[in-house]
């Protein structure tokens with residue numbers, strides 16, 4: 001699993017702030033509320049002073065005045081805190097949802113080979129937990145931090161007005177805490193980063209345990225999984241314990257500073273009172289309310305250690321943003337390659353007779369052409385070597401070969417999930433890398449081995465993003481896929497909810513639904529990945545009938561394991577160990593008695 005890049009704390013903070021600038025009106029509102037609340041808070045301090053001074057001078061008026069002031073302060077504080085909560089909840093909801101959408105869109109734009117390095121549960125964890133923690137950090141914790149700073153400023157001004165030496169002493173004690181806690185907070189940042197990885201490792205086991213629950217039952221893997229989970233939990237627990245101990249240690253230092261400040265106020269203040277330099281009421285105000293200065297000062301340091309946790313989570317999100325993008329650079333490079341190729345062609349045509357090329361390849365305008373394509377997965381062996389073939393408009397090409405021979409890899413290159421290391425993939429004589437990615441994918445109808453049903457209605461699953469498609473079109477697509485009667489038999493018809501939380505469709509029905517989806521988009525190209533491998537005879541017949549309908553006038557490239565499905569193909573490409581072993585039609589290949597013949601024989605046996 002991927003270990004993330006660690007950015008410095010200020011750099012991550014700056015990015016979080018930059019990202020959050022869209023919510024500046026909320027922040028301004030919250031800051032105003034916090035400033036008002038800090039000012040209003042002074043009411044308590046003054047109320048205490050008035051009451052004690054009334055008590056010591058035996059006059060009632062300051063006592064009444066103090067009581068009214070305390071009541072008013074409480075009312076105003078409550079109103080301000082309700083307002084703050086309301087704005088904060090709105091901010092939290094909007095910022096978390098928007099950041100999650102942003103992360104998802106970022107992920108869709110990243111190179112597939114980069115995404116392959118993450119476990120899906122790690123990505124989901126970053127999307128759900130890390131985004132929430134990062135946003136909570138920047139919204140709630142940063143605001144509380146600011147609120148504390150404001151309280152410190154206000155209380156400092158008030159206490160300085162009452163007595164400067166006592167105030168300075170109090171501040172000195174309070175500041176000793178952040179100074180002592182600083183090295184702890186640096187170490188905590190490292191621990192939080194590692195704990196994030198621990199949690200991701202734990203979630204991977206949990207996700208696989210849930211996803212593979214049937215296999216777990218059948219193979220009685222409960223004990224094995226419990227052991228594995230236990231190990232991951234132990235590691236996460238050990239680190240969490242370390243974090244807690246350091247945080248509690250940090251709290252201990254906090255208490256030491258608070259207690260020291262209290263002793264100082266009593267002893268130095270008492271001494272000044274004895275000397276007659278300090279009124280009893282002022283000393284009492286200091287003793288009772290010094291927390292209004294020291295507590296926020298101490299929580300600033302404490303909150304900072306908490307913010308470190310959020311920053312570590314933000315780091316996990318930003319390291320996804322910084323993965324290489326798939327489109328822009330590739331498009332530019334390929335564009336240049338195309339231009340260069342066109343220029344070369346013009347020169348060739350003007351000067352010399354064309355060189356002999358692979359006899360499969362011509363310059364047919366509507367063809368898909370692969371020219372000497374090679375590809376190697378990161379950390380893997382070369383999966384494709386010098387692959388060349390051409391599929392003309394309207395033709396059906398079938399890719400066959402043993403498991404691991406490279407069939408799916410060709411599909412992935414055609415879908416532009418990966419780019420070839422060498423060679424070219426051309427569509428209408430243009431490198432597909434040079435085409436706008438969205439336009440290229442809009443040309444394609446893709447049916448994969450596993451059709452995913454998204455939780456939603458059947459209609460939504462067929463129209464699949466084409467939200468304005470009329471019902472008649474959805475129905476036509478469903479009829480083509482031989483699904484209409486089945487859907488009509490559901491009490492809710494096309495409004496039936498399917499997917500994990502609704503009606504389950506059989507494997508064959510899902511495959512046909514994928515054909516209906518492809519039909520809705522009227523693609524020029526069909527890419528099919530082993531669509532009939534999991535179907536029973538009835539479903540396979542329906543699937544083939546639907547497919548024949550869908551293929552009319554379209555260029556189709558299909559991966560096939562069952563060789564009886566490819567007998568009518570215009571071109572069969574036989575792969576072996578990443579190379580093309582043979583190409584031709586079924587009859588030719590059978591006569592040649594080569595690798596294809598051997599594959600057919602092995603299936604008949």
Ligand SMILES: Nc1ncnc2c1ncn2[C@@H]1O[C@H](COP(=O)(O)OP(=O)(O)OP(=O)(O)O)[C@@H](O)[C@H]1O
Nearest residue numbers: 116377379380383402403404405406407408409410
């Ligand atoms: N993401 C990946 N990372 C590294 N190697 C990979 C990856 N995907 C596939 N391979 C390797 O590339 C080679 C070709 O795999 P590919 O999936 O294209 O074969 P295939 O013919 O489609 O196999 P199957 O019929 O079993 O699906 C195999 O050796 C495989 O192990």
